[in-house]
Amino acid sequence: xxxxxxxxxxxxxxxxxxxxxxxxxxxxxxxxxxxxxxxxxxxxxxxxxxxxxxxxxxxxxxxxxxxxxxxxxxxxxxxxxxxxxxxxxxxxxxxxxxxxxxxxxxxxxxxxxxxxxxxxxxxxxxxxxxxxxxxxxxxxxxxxxxxxxxxxxxxxxxxxxxxxxxxxxxxxxxxxxxxxxxxxxxxxxxxxxxxxxxxxxxxxxxxxxxxxxxxxxxxxxxxxxxxxxxxxxxxxxxxxxxxxxxxxxxxxxxxxxxxxxxxxxxxxxxxxxxxxxxxxxxxxxxxxxxxxxxxxxxxxxxxxxxxxxxxxxxxxxxxxxxxxxxxxxxxxxxxxxxxxxxxxxxxxxxxxxxxxxxxxxxxxxxxxxxxxxxxxxxxxxxxxxxxxxxxxxxxxxxxx
Numbered sequence: 001x002x003x004x005x006x007x008x009x010x011x012x013x014x015x016x017x018x019x020x021x022x023x024x025x026x027x028x029x030x031x032x033x034x035x036x037x038x039x040x041x042x043x044x045x046x047x048x049x050x051x052x053x054x055x056x057x058x059x060x061x062x063x064x065x066x067x068x069x070x071x072x073x074x075x076x077x078x079x080x081x082x083x084x085x086x087x088x089x090x091x092x093x094x095x096x097x098x099x100x101x102x103x104x105x106x107x108x109x110x111x112x113x114x115x116x117x118x119x120x121x122x123x124x125x126x127x128x129x130x131x132x133x134x135x136x137x138x139x140x141x142x143x144x145x146x147x148x149x150x151x152x153x154x155x156x157x158x159x160x161x162x163x164x165x166x167x168x169x170x171x172x173x174x175x176x177x178x179x180x181x182x183x184x185x186x187x188x189x190x191x192x193x194x195x196x197x198x199x200x201x202x203x204x205x206x207x208x209x210x211x212x213x214x215x216x217x218x219x220x221x222x223x224x225x226x227x228x229x230x231x232x233x234x235x236x237x238x239x240x241x242x243x244x245x246x247x248x249x250x251x252x253x254x255x256x257x258x259x260x261x262x263x264x265x266x267x268x269x270x271x272x273x274x275x276x277x278x279x280x281x282x283x284x285x286x287x288x289x290x291x292x293x294x295x296x297x298x299x300x301x302x303x304x305x306x307x308x309x310x311x312x313x314x315x316x317x318x319x320x321x322x323x324x325x326x327x328x329x330x331x332x333x334x335x336x337x338x339x340x341x342x343x344x345x346x347x348x349x350x351x352x353x354x355x356x357x358x359x360x361x362x363x364x365x366x367x368x369x370x371x372x373x374x375x376x377x378x379x380x381x382x383x384x385x386x387x388x389x390x391x392x393x394x395x396x397x398x399x400x
Contacts, residue, residue: 009072016080023049024086032085034364035372037210040123040165046087047120056089057118059099064114071304082252092124092162093117097170100187100236104228113168113189127157127171127190127214128237129382137172137237137384138181142216144173144188146223146230151175151188153196153219159382163199163212166192176231187233189225196220206371207348241384248383249326251297257333258289261340264365270342282336289332296325317396320389327379327386338373341366345373 005013028042038046050056058074060066069077081088089095098117101109116122133139142155153173163169169190176184190197196219202211228236265276265286276282303318338345344366380386394400 005072005076009070009076012073013076013080016077017084019053019055020080020084020086024084028087029085032087035368037208038087043087043090044120044123047089050089051119056120057094057098058089059095060102060114060118064102064110065118071307072301075300075304079252079255082250083256085256090120090123092126092166092170093120093122096126096240097124097189100170100227100240103239104187104236106224108224109189109227122167123162123165124168124170125160125163125166125192125214127160127169129157129159131156131158138185138234140172140174140185142171142173143177144175144186144221146175149223151186151221151223151226153188153190153216153221155216157214157216158211159202160199160212160214161210163192163214164201164209168192169214170227172233172237175233179231182234184231185233185237186230187227187236188221189227190219190221194219194221205374206368208371208375210375248379249296249300249322250330251293251300251326254289254293254296254326254329254333257330257337258286258293260365261333261336262286264337264340268340268363270340276340282339285332285336289329289336292325292329292332296322296329299325317392320384320392320396323383324380324386324389330379331376334369334373334376338369341369345369 024046025042028038028046031042032038047056054065054067055077057064057066058069058077062068067073078088094117098114101113105113113122117124127142128137128140130140130142133141140155142153142157144151144153151173153171155173157169157171160169169192171188171190172185173188174184175186178184192199196217198215198217200213200215201209202213204210227233262277265282267275269275277286299318299321303316303322306316306318341363344362345368347362347366348368348371384392
């Protein structure tokens with residue numbers, strides 16, 4: 001198995017770097033480089049630039065506007081965006097719902113939704129998690145009852161990321177309450193402006209508004225918005241989650257954070273003494289993360305190589321390895337960055353915003369790091385908890 005990039009792929013990497021350097025707005029780059037999330041408009045503007053270049057939908061086949069990239073090229077593209085502190089194409093559109101519609105949707109659904117997804121004319125969100133279901137996604141209770149040419153949806157979704165921005169939501173609903181859990185679920189597309197939908201913010205531990213509760217009270221969803229067959233939505237969900245987990249490796253993002261960490265630790269100290277990188281224990285932890293990241297990168301390359309040999313439409317169980325280790329590395333990075341900041345990590349706020357004059361004592365790079373650390377505890381939960389991923393691997397690799 002050859003785990004090296006070809007000359008063509010290396011040239012493609014340089015093409016992507018040149019495009020980002022030329023086209024990424026400095027304001028967007030600076031905002032993300034400081035650890036803050038891009039604004040909605042910054043995401044929209046950047047994705048439209050990518051779409052004009054033909055690069056907004058790496059996972060899509062060429063007949064639906066994809067760039068006809070290999071899996072290795074898709075990986076390179078996302079890694080370069082992450083290393084350059086550039087926004088990713090909105091995953092809910094391009095990496096989740098879009099591929100599901102391509103794989104399971106009708107021709108009318110493809111023509112209606114895909115172009116607007118690619119250009120971010122519609123912002124989508126994901127309605128999967130529910131209160132009380134925990135990591136058991138199939139335990140969902142949101143109900144959809146067919147009445148003529150509509151479904152009537154009642155229930156609640158939670159932890160719905162960026163629902164406050166969303167125009168549409170794709171959601172799993174129970175359409176057969178007496179079937180086995182996975183066999184009575186359907187996949188619906190719903191306009192967020194439909195009467196009966198209420199979005200309520202959930203403020204996260206660091207004070208951010210990233211996730212929401214979404215309530216459905218007698219919401220009418222046209223039956224034509226059913227993706228795939230009724231009661232077969234679990235197939236769509238498994239397909240979607242396989243794509244999501246591959247993207248959670250985030251090798252490029254972790255590589256950039258390690259570079260940032262090492263640059264900070266080369267000059268900063270907690271007690272006014274030697275720089276942190278001269279502390280043997282701190283240096284050991286940084287080296288440990290670098291080794292783990294290199295092993296993760298090699299695992300990504302193996303998944304890419306194996307993907308070219310797969311003939312089924314099922315997710316590779318090895319993506320569970322990527323999800324586990326990728327999120328663990330990101331959490332380790334956030335922990336060491338917070339440690340490097342010391343007490344400054346607890347200073348919250350925008351270093352360029354209101355009240356920043358009161359925070360001149362702290363370096364810009366340290367703002368909000370404690371909040372990031374606590375917020376990122378979620379990474380080992382979303383997209384299928386790491387405990388669930390270990391169960392998947394035990395079944396696939398060990399037959400347990």
